[in-house]
Amino acid sequence: MKELDLSGLSDRQLAGRILESIRSRLERLQRPIRLMEVCGTHTVNISRHGLRQLLPPHLHLLSGPGCPVCVTDQKDIDLIMELARERDVIVTTYGDMMRVPGSRTTLQEEKAAGCDVRVVYSPLDALAVARENPQRKVIFYAVGFETTAPMAAASLELAVKQGLRNFFMLSVHKTVPPALEALLTARDVALDGFILPGHVSTVIGAAAYEPLVRKYRVPSVIAGFEPVDVLRAVDMLLAQLEEGRAEVEIEYERVVTREGNRAAQEVIAEYFVPCDSVWRGIGKIPGSGLELQPRWAEYNARVQFAVEDLLARLPEPPPLTKACSCGEVLKGAKLPPECPLFGRVCTPAAPVGPCMVSSEGSCAAYYRYERREREVAAR
Amino acid sequence: MCLAVPARVLEIQGDMAKVELQGNVREVGIRLVPGVKEGDWVLIHAGFALEIVDAELAEETLRLLEQMYREGEEEMEGRP
């Protein structure tokens, strides 16, 4: 049996040599380069390993809309609170959603006030809750990108097989390529390349980005999550820029293929259909959401709980706080410390915006790993 | 939220498998990795195996990287 030894991917010497290569490429390019890491897990790892500080100052790494919790629309968050207040309902969702501020409360506060809200690690756990509570209606609040959507679909498949009639799904799943296209067309930020998400790409495959990359001629590399992975992806992007190429390359070859995970794609297509979706900070993006297929309407919380009426009754959510810059942070237009609330009013203990709540939010990552270094640097 | 962690597949039972995940044994769904075998490395996300990790390729890549960047360095040193 083969061991999986990834320690070499944190090797300092190797990282140092890749950094050398990055430096000489930058010298040859002779201009500042702005790369966006789309995935929240990359953001966290870049912060945690201090990669930003290692890279030359005119190489900018911007975080993108890659944290599913952070980009969930305010209205979709308010909606799940409303559903949680219904008497016979149990809401199940991933832990990161609990503290995200809705217009008035959070799911955690709703829970403290007596609503039945439960954190699950997997949608399979939500099925178990439904089996154990046959008298109650169990709603799984399904958040996530293409990485997470297949798990929701496979769980729904099980619910159907097992004839679970008290299990419902409220899907706010989102898909990454349409959001990248929206960023590229909006032109709020000039980007020289994308560090593409490793696990989203595991599912959809490199080929899914090819039309986009060709159309906008933006160099793109799918990266793994170890320090050497990220540095190598940066080096590969700079090589594309130097050579005037714009392609989708795979750095995370040990997991990602061109076609992606067929079984995962099939189960997504069986249960979900693309729909328009509103992203915090970006707005409505055509075809960027996943809604349940009409033939699974019995399991669709949107259909079974008259959600449209609920939504119509909900007051327009107030703008977060005027000073919260989440919208700009999510587009890469601002770095977290550039938000006037960062670290003063807004902290992980008292978050103002979702980017400070989620463990993968850019503001939370900066607060956790890079604040002290900045303070020291400022002194 | 798209975090996925490597685990070794211990035992396959239908649509589920026992895996060793950071020292603990857990049950995960293997619906998304039809070709999985006992002994394989998989990435776990939200209670399911998301993909099989090519452990040989991981090793191979690392070797290539060592070579590539070392050679790059020598080349640079050789430059006037």
Ligand code: SF4
């Ligand atoms: S620091 Fe807080 S208020 Fe500012 S953008 Fe981030 S989450 Fe929003």
